[in-house]
Amino acid sequence: MSNQPIIISASPHVHSDRTSKKLMYDVVIALIPAFLVSLYVFGIGALIVTSVAVISCLLFEFLIQKYLLKTTTTISDGSALITGILLAFNLPSNLPVWMIIVGSLVAIAVAKFSFGGLGFNVFNPALVGRVFLLISFPVQMTMWPTAVENNTTIADAVTGATPLGIIKEGLMYGETMTEIGSKIPSSIDLFLGITGGSLGEMSAIALILGGLFLIIRKVITWHIPVTMLVTIAVMTAIFWLLNPEKNANPLIHLLSGGAILGAFFMATDLVTSPMTKKGMVIFAISIGILTVVIRKFGAYPEGVSFAILIMNAFVPLINKFFKPRRFGSRIKSKIV
Amino acid sequence: MQKTFPKGGIHPDENKITSAKAIKKLALPKSVYVPISQHIGVPSEIVVERKVKVKIGDIIAKSSGFVSTNIHSPVAGTVTKLDKIVDSSGYKRQCIVIRTDVKDPSNFEENDLPLKKEIELSPKEILKRINDHGIVGLGGATFPSHVKLNIKEDNKIDHLIINGVECEPYLTADHRLMLEKAEEILIGIKILMYATHIESAIIGIENNKKNAIKNFKKLTRNERGIEIAALRVKYPQGSEKQLIKSLLKREVPKNGLPLDVGVIVQNVGTIYAIYEAIQYNKPLTERVVTVTGKSLKDPSNFWVKIGTPVKDLIDEVGGLPEDTRKIVNGGPMMGKAIKNTDVPITKGTSGILVISEEEAERKKSKNCIRCGECVFVCPMGLEPHLLMNLTEKRMYEKAVSEDIKTCIECGSCSYVCPSHRPLLDYIRFGKSIIKKLETNKN
Ligand code: SF4
Ligand code: SF4
Numbered sequence: 001m002s003n004q005p006i007i008i009s010a011s012p013h014v015h016s017d018r019t020s021k022k023l024m025y026d027v028v029i030a031l032i033p034a035f036l037v038s039l040y041v042f043g044i045g046a047l048i049v050t051s052v053a054v055i056s057c058l059l060f061e062f063l064i065q066k067y068l069l070k071t072t073t074t075i076s077d078g079s080a081l082i083t084g085i086l087l088a089f090n091l092p093s094n095l096p097v098w099m100i101i102v103g104s105l106v107a108i109a110v111a112k113f114s115f116g117g118l119g120f121n122v123f124n125p126a127l128v129g130r131v132f133l134l135i136s137f138p139v140q141m142t143m144w145p146t147a148v149e150n151n152t153t154i155a156d157a158v159t160g161a162t163p164l165g166i167i168k169e170g171l172m173y174g175e176t177m178t179e180i181g182s183k184i185p186s187s188i189d190l191f192l193g194i195t196g197g198s199l200g201e202m203s204a205i206a207l208i209l210g211g212l213f214l215i216i217r218k219v220i221t222w223h224i225p226v227t228m229l230v231t232i233a234v235m236t237a238i239f240w241l242l243n244p245e246k247n248a249n250p251l252i253h254l255l256s257g258g259a260i261l262g263a264f265f266m267a268t269d270l271v272t273s274p275m276t277k278k279g280m281v282i283f284a285i286s287i288g289i290l291t292v293v294i295r296k297f298g299a300y301p302e303g304v305s306f307a308i309l310i311m312n313a314f315v316p317l318i319n320k321f322f323k324p325r326r327f328g329s330r331i332k333s334k335i336v
Numbered sequence: 337m338q339k340t341f342p343k344g345g346i347h348p349d350e351n352k353i354t355s356a357k358a359i360k361k362l363a364l365p366k367s368v369y370v371p372i373s374q375h376i377g378v379p380s381e382i383v384v385e386r387k388v389k390v391k392i393g394d395i396i397a398k399s400s401g402f403v404s405t406n407i408h409s410p411v412a413g414t415v416t417k418l419d420k421i422v423d424s425s426g427y428k429r430q431c432i433v434i435r436t437d438v439k440d441p442s443n444f445e446e447n448d449l450p451l452k453k454e455i456e457l458s459p460k461e462i463l464k465r466i467n468d469h470g471i472v473g474l475g476g477a478t479f480p481s482h483v484k485l486n487i488k489e490d491n492k493i494d495h496l497i498i499n500g501v502e503c504e505p506y507l508t509a510d511h512r513l514m515l516e517k518a519e520e521i522l523i524g525i526k527i528l529m530y531a532t533h534i535e536s537a538i539i540g541i542e543n544n545k546k547n548a549i550k551n552f553k554k555l556t557r558n559e560r561g562i563e564i565a566a567l568r569v570k571y572p573q574g575s576e577k578q579l580i581k582s583l584l585k586r587e588v589p590k591n592g593l594p595l596d597v598g599v600i601v602q603n604v605g606t607i608y609a610i611y612e613a614i615q616y617n618k619p620l621t622e623r624v625v626t627v628t629g630k631s632l633k634d635p636s637n638f639w640v641k642i643g644t645p646v647k648d649l650i651d652e653v654g655g656l657p658e659d660t661r662k663i664v665n666g667g668p669m670m671g672k673a674i675k676n677t678d679v680p681i682t683k684g685t686s687g688i689l690v691i692s693e694e695e696a697e698r699k700k701s702k703n704c705i706r707c708g709e710c711v712f713v714c715p716m717g718l719e720p721h722l723l724m725n726l727t728e729k730r731m732y733e734k735a736v737s738e739d740i741k742t743c744i745e746c747g748s749c750s751y752v753c754p755s756h757r758p759l760l761d762y763i764r765f766g767k768s769i770i771k772k773l774e775t776n777k778n
Contacts, residue, residue, distance in 0.1 A: 011673075
């Protein structure tokens with residue numbers, strides 16, 4: 001026997017090779033396709049926004065842990081990295097750098113550490129950062145550079161509203177969907193991501209690819225994304241069928257704005273989503289309904305971020321009321 | 337679709353490296369160290385004194401209550417000591433030490449007894465003998481078998497389930513037994529069906545033991561009332577409650593027993609012990625033990641006398657490798673780590689697992705990222721992360737209302753937690769405190 005002591009510890013004596021770090025880096029990998037599309041669509045702007053967000057998130061996490069909390073730093077665990085990327089994905093590619101830094105500070109300091117750090121936060125940090133910026137700087141946050149093919153400089157970017165913004169505005173001025181239709185990109189363009197909007201909302205196909213990767217790697221389950229998207233589709237389909245001239249069709253709703261990004265990457269955030277499958281379904285249906293309600297009746301053309309944040313607040317309650325069914329609790333389990 | 341239980345469960349690497357190794361007979365130990373507490377329930381009472389000579393099968397400790405059972409001498413020899421030694425529980429426990437008489441011919445008697453098919457005893461005599469002969473559940477739970485078979489008038493039992501699942505990674509003792517003693521096991525099943533008047537028996541075997549399934553299917557082709565069920569491989573299917581759910585879709589109620597849903601479950605090893613007890617009047621004095629581990633030279637399965645020190649087994653497989661960091665009594669999921677190799681094999685020891693340096697280290701526990709994995713895999717529908725939190729905060733009452741007591745300690749939650757939280761450690765601790773608080777109250 002070696003001179004190393006024999007370890008006495010309780011069972012189990014084996015462990016699966018999954019670690020939280022691996023899960024986090026899987027999320028990072030899943031975000032790569034969408035990032036590449038944003039580079040293609042927005043060029044250097046996408047690169048600047050993403051790097052600034054990522055670097056400042058990591059830096060704030062490090063500084064807070066080292067100098068404020070005086071704990072060992074965990075910046076390598078991947079969670080701040082994800083927050084940075086997701087925050088960037090929710091910003092326009094021409095946002096002033098200092099605003100990105102402020103957004104990162106809010107995400108890390110307020111949304112994450114004021115609750116106690118990773119695992120204790122109630123709200124998705126990236127979304128808190130985004131919504132903070134949206135409320136504080138509404139003008140800059142809704143001036144979107146439109147897609148310019150092979151755009152390499154920020155300077156020639158043309159700014160305009162997102163498809164959902166165009167629709168909202170158009171309907172407000174009494175235009176019909178047929179009239180509006182010519183002003184927004186086709187569904188195919190939306191699907192591929194050749195359109196205006198924030199960085200990571202662009203390409204449905206790239207986001208879905210990343211989402212599927214996460215499902216295959218068992219980082220997330222299908223419950224939240226599928227339920228949420230189906231809910232949005234069904235709700236908007238009802239409105240659309242009732243009055244196609246006053247409501248955009250479900251495809252536009254699904255493909256533009258943050259629906260897909262939100263469904264696969266924001267609502268599924270492990271920390272801030274429910275812990276049972278039942279709970280996830282309730283959570284996702286609620287987000288879907290809220291999204292459509294906000295898009296249709298609210299002041300903003302977009303609703304996903306608000307919907308997710310609102311439902312984040314209900315997660316503790318959902319966890320309390322939608323517990324897994326305990327084995328042996330069914331009374332009718334007598335001899336059949 | 338293959339049968340399995342619907343809720344939770346995991347699939348750890350199986351590592352059944354000894355499944356093709358026929359069971360060997362272990363050489364006679366110099367001395368056996370027989371603990372008087374080898375079963376769930378009250379320890380037995382010692383009925384021998386020092387210097388007394390005993391024969392194989394002599395009662396050396398007597399059942400001392402309802403949930404207790406007799407213990408028999410595994411060897412012929414002389415009682416040298418009645419002493420407290422550290423057993424697999426990690427505590428010092430009363431133990432009967434017997435020095436083996438190497439000259440006594442009965443110690444070398446061939447125990448490969450010929451197959452004996454006719455059942456001669458009456459149901460009453462069968463049950464009495466199971467009681468007398470110290471038979472306990474050999475799957476690891478060591479529940480005295482006669483207690484399980486003590487069917488009351490109003491228990492309507494319609495199924496006997498034979499547990500051949502062996503879902504713990506690494507262990508192959510039951511698998512080998514099913515291959516090598518299939519006919520004996522079938523007779524054992526008939527003995528039990530006859531003694532308990534149960535007309536339907538199902539042998540549940542996980543699909544990673546295809547040869548055992550095939551073998552039994554062939555043997556039972558013309559048998560009525562005995563069915564073989566191939567089960568999807570999923571841990572912890574060997575747990576009684578999960579097995580009943582897998583096979584019959586019946587759910588044992590909370591705080592209930594298999595009897596409540598009309599079922600008796602017995603492990604295949606137990607059935608074999610019953611066969612020997614009834615047909616050959618042989619008490620439970622030996623069992624099959626898998627000695628295994630990736631770093632061992634020659635991992636194998638053995639017939640081992642109860643009371644044999646683990647050291648003897650380790651020597652037989654080529655000694656402890658240099659890099660050994662952990663020795664486990666049982667499988668990797670539910671087994672207990674032992675301090676050294678002086679610990680004796682008992683009725684409940686299904687395997688000895690040697691774990692090397694790189695696998696033994698536990699990773700540092702990190703923050704819970706609320707991923708819900710532990711909730712998804714818990715076969716009992718519990719919320720392990722919550723139970724751990726409640727225990728940490730000493731909120732024991734709340735833990736009870738969150739059903740901490742129904743945890744079967746399968747370890748699936750700890751196994752899967754990506755943050756390496758020691759969930760089961762806390763749950764176990766919480767359960768033990770709650771038990772103490774409750775007994776103090778009464
Ligand atoms: S809580 Fe208990 S029953 Fe559930 S997975 Fe953990 S150890 Fe198994
Ligand atoms: S598996 Fe671990 S990290 Fe995930 S919820 Fe359970 S305790 Fe938390």
